[in-house]
Amino acid sequence: MSTVRTELDPGLLGKIRAWVGYQPGQEIKTILTYALMAVVGVSTVGPFVIMLSVSLTQDIRFLLFPVDLIPQPFTVENFGLLFSRTLAARWLYNSFVVAVISTLGGVITSAMAGYAFARGNFLGKEFLFYIFIGILIMPDTALIIPQYILLSDLGLVNSYTALIGPWFASIFGTFLMRQQFLSIPRDYDDAAHMDGANLFQIFGSVLLPQLVPALATLAILRFMGNWNSFLYPLIVTTKANMRTLPVGLGTVARSGGDAGLDMAGAVLGFLPTFIIFLLGQRYIIQGVSLSGLKG
Amino acid sequence: MVPSYIKTMPSSGIGHRIKESLPWYPFILINLAVFLLFNLVPWLSMFRNALYKTDLLSHSEFVGLGHFGDMVADERLHQAVRNTVLFALLYVPPIVFVSLVVAILVNQRLRGMRFFRSIYFLPNVTNIAVLALVFRRFLSPRPDAPINYMLGLVGIPAQKFLLDIHQALASIAAVGVWQSFGFFMVIWVAALQAIPQPLYDAGMVDGAYGWRLHRYVTIPLLRPTAAFIVVITTIGALQEFGAIYILTGGGPVYATTTAVYHIYSQAFNFTRFGYANALSILLFALILVIAWIQSRYLKFDEEVY
Numbered sequence: 203m204s205t206v207r208t209e210l211d212p213g214l215l216g217k218i219r220a221w222v223g224y225q226p227g228q229e230i231k232t233i234l235t236y237a238l239m240a241v242v243g244v245s246t247v248g249p250f251v252i253m254l255s256v257s258l259t260q261d262i263r264f265l266l267f268p269v270d271l272i273p274q275p276f277t278v279e280n281f282g283l284l285f286s287r288t289l290a291a292r293w294l295y296n297s298f299v300v301a302v303i304s305t306l307g308g309v310i311t312s313a314m315a316g317y318a319f320a321r322g323n324f325l326g327k328e329f330l331f332y333i334f335i336g337i338l339i340m341p342d343t344a345l346i347i348p349q350y351i352l353l354s355d356l357g358l359v360n361s362y363t364a365l366i367g368p369w370f371a372s373i374f375g376t377f378l379m380r381q382q383f384l385s386i387p388r389d390y391d392d393a394a395h396m397d398g399a400n401l402f403q404i405f406g407s408v409l410l411p412q413l414v415p416a417l418a419t420l421a422i423l424r425f426m427g428n429w430n431s432f433l434y435p436l437i438v439t440t441k442a443n444m445r446t447l448p449v450g451l452g453t454v455a456r457s458g459g460d461a462g463l464d465m466a467g468a469v470l471g472f473l474p475t476f477i478i479f480l481l482g483q484r485y486i487i488q489g490v491s492l493s494g495l496k497g
Numbered sequence: 498m499v500p501s502y503i504k505t506m507p508s509s510g511i512g513h514r515i516k517e518s519l520p521w522y523p524f525i526l527i528n529l530a531v532f533l534l535f536n537l538v539p540w541l542s543m544f545r546n547a548l549y550k551t552d553l554l555s556h557s558e559f560v561g562l563g564h565f566g567d568m569v570a571d572e573r574l575h576q577a578v579r580n581t582v583l584f585a586l587l588y589v590p591p592i593v594f595v596s597l598v599v600a601i602l603v604n605q606r607l608r609g610m611r612f613f614r615s616i617y618f619l620p621n622v623t624n625i626a627v628l629a630l631v632f633r634r635f636l637s638p639r640p641d642a643p644i645n646y647m648l649g650l651v652g653i654p655a656q657k658f659l660l661d662i663h664q665a666l667a668s669i670a671a672v673g674v675w676q677s678f679g680f681f682m683v684i685w686v687a688a689l690q691a692i693p694q695p696l697y698d699a700g701m702v703d704g705a706y707g708w709r710l711h712r713y714v715t716i717p718l719l720r721p722t723a724a725f726i727v728v729i730t731t732i733g734a735l736q737e738f739g740a741i742y743i744l745t746g747g748g749p750v751y752a753t754t755t756a757v758y759h760i761y762s763q764a765f766n767f768t769r770f771g772y773a774n775a776l777s778i779l780l781f782a783l784i785l786v787i788a789w790i791q792s793r794y795l796k797f798d799e800e801v802y
Contacts, residue, residue: 222608232607239602239613246679247616250623252643253631265634267646307527315528324518330525337536339788343736343757344781347764347773348539348546354553371531401520430624432739433757437765448626452743455630464630471627479622483615486622490680491687 250472257281257465265461280466284454287463290470292443293450297429297474300362300446304369305425309417311371316379317405321391338373343433350437364438365446369428375420382416383409419485422478426486429475447471547775552768564775574776576751577759578783580666584755585734587670592730593723596678600685614686618679625676629743632672633659636744659745662752669740669753677733681726688722689715724795728788735784756780 215229224232252269256262257280259273284290319327349368350359358364386409394408410417435446445453451467479486547564551557568574599617603610620628635643640655648656658668692715700714738757741747747754747762754762760780764773 223606235602235605235607236609239599242599242602243613243616245675246620249631249635250619253627256634264637264639265643266639266641267643269643311527311531314524318521318524322518322521322524324521325514326518330529333537334532337532337540339785340536340540341732341736341781341784343738343760344777344784345536345539345543347760347770347777348543349535350764351546351553351770351774352534352539352542367531368535371528373532376528401524405524426622430622432625432742433761436742437761448624448739451626451630452739455626455633455743456746461634464634468627468630471630472623475622475624476619479619483618487614487618487683490683 253465253468253472256461257469259462261460262462263460265465280460280462281470283463284466284470288454288467289442289445289450290447290454290467293445293447294470296362296365296444297447300365300369300435301425301428303362304366304428305421307366307370308372308375308424308428309421312375312379312420313410313413313417314405315371315376316381317383317409319376319380320383321388334373334376338377346433346437349434353438358438360439360441360444365435365444368434369424372420372424375424378420379413379416382413386412415485418482419489422482422485423489425478426475543774543777546771547778549771550769551771553770554768560771564772567772568775568779573751573754574759577754577756580751580753581735581755581757581783584666584670584737585731587667588673588734588737589727589730591670592674592678592681593726595674596681596726597685599678600682600689603682604686604689614679614682617682620676621680623676625739626743628672628676629740633744636668660749662749665745665749665753669737669744670734672740672744673734673737677730681730684722684726685719688719692718720795724792727795728791731791732784732788735780735787756783 219226222232251271252265255269255271255273256265258276258278259270260275260277260279262280318324319331353359353364358367390408390412391404394404399408430448431446432448432452436449436452439445439449442450442453448471451471454467455464548559548561549557550560550563603614603617636658637645638655638657638660639645640649644658645655648654656664659665696714696718697710700710705713736757737755738761741753741755741758742761745753747758756776757780760773760776763769763776
């Protein structure tokens with residue numbers, strides 16, 4: 203056995219082993235690992251591939267196997283129907299406006315409050331800290347009904363203010379940014395202070411530029427979170443033209459149309475977060491590890 | 498005389514304290530305003546709203562704790578609580594297990610692991626409306642719909658999934674596991690990578706190899722992460738809504754009406770906003786108690802070294 207292996211080592215098997223990176227004698231374990239991961243991978247990506255194929259198929263009433271992965275003929279008419287029969291364009295616009303403003307607002311307020319909690323020594327700091335933790339453990343869904351009643355009293359149902367409002371501040375973001383500011387030595391603050399900088403200048407020009415990766419992580423997490431939120435935007439909008447894309451697509455799903463139309467909607471809802479995921483993957487995974495290790 | 502550097506210590510006068518505090522308040526002002534308006538005020542008003550019977554339009558009547566009495570007779574609520582707990586049981590153990598197994602697989606030092614990690618994470622960044630649009634079609638009861646077609650290949654007859662009162666909740670839980678395992682995989686991987694190599698070396702010096710090494714090093718060190726994931730997934734499961742709303746609308750015959758769906762339905766289908774508020778308090782209490790018991794029982798932050 204071992205002689206056979208030494209004979210093969212300089213040859214093809216050795217090259218494969220070096221490239222894949224497994225230990226000698228673990229061929230079977232390695233092959234099984236890849237096989238399992240491929241199965242999980244296909245079941246993860248498969249539905250998205252089928253979604254895309256069906257969305258490009260002509261006159262498709264039901265999604266049935268086997269599916270033509272490369273549709274013949276190839277058509278974009280389902281997307282035409284989606285934009286003409288539903289308010290998809292408007293929902294897409296709403297989602298973008300709400301997600302962009304929510305993200306910018308949430309990141310800026312988190313950075314500011316994180317700075318105050320990291321460096322400030324102000325009256326009520328500890329009290330507020332406990333209030334923040336109290337809000338953090340409050341399950342969002344339990345607040346939905348009183349939030350709706352309040353917004354209804356204020357006449358804010360079906361408004362961008364209602365859709366963006368709660369996203370304009372983030373406890374998780376505040377705590378994350380506080381940790382980040384604490385990681386910067388105070389010497390920077392002191393030096394800038396000696397040069398005559400005020401708190402806003404120290405914050406904006408000296409400290410914040412050092413935290414761009416953390417800000418990017420937070421921004422991507424907030425954008426994704428806002429874009430994908432469902433229950434809250436469902437509740438604070440009742441008019442079709444104020445829906446966000448996911449909520450609008452929910453109404454499409456429940457209306458029982460053709461599979462082609464449904465999958466065109468799904469592709470439209472899928473693409474924005476997919477593109478951000480491709481671009482900002484590193485930040486997303488880093489952000490998840492951060493939030494996980496917190497516990 | 499006192500040395501001059503003592504003067505840099507903050508004086509205890511309240512006037513000085515306020516003066517020192519003032520420049521910091523602008524930094525937290527917007528945050529505070531948002532939390533006050535969208536969290537604290539609704540939170541407090543929840544307890545007041547629960548005492549009134551209101552449709553938010555014309556009718557509003559003080560009923561005191563009457564809504565809590567109504568809960569005792571609300572058969573739908575009892576079923577909703579049972580469904581919620583059942584959903585958590587159908588969702589939490591599989592996701593903890595699947596995400597751990599996948600994490601162990603992708604944590605090996607082999608080529609392409611980063612690629613696999615990325616694609617496993619993909620469903621997690623995709624919104625529930627998209628997944629529900631797709632899985633409504635996949636889980637169709639027709640024999641040639643995707644899932645039934647694949648079951649057919651291994652000789653299992655076509656199932657009704659979302660249309661079957663015994664399968665609907667489990668089908669939604671399966672979609673949830675499919676969506677989120679990548680997220681918890683990342684957390685498991687971070688925990689696995691945080692285990693210091695010297696601990697394994699020390700274990701081997703003490704004569705532990707293979708499974709015993711995992712039994713005495715890996716598993717004890719992963720316990721805080723396991724506890725964290727169990728609590729987080731349970732809290733998530735108790736609040737599931739989007740997939741239920743789109744896939745089944747609470748049906749068939751209330752089989753997927755969970756606590757949150759019941760609250761939604763009482764408020765927006767039956768305009769019983771006061772009662773929905775009282776139910777929200779119940780949901781809040783339920784989640785808090787379950788999370789508290791779990792974190793006590795699982796010894797959340799016990800030192801493991």
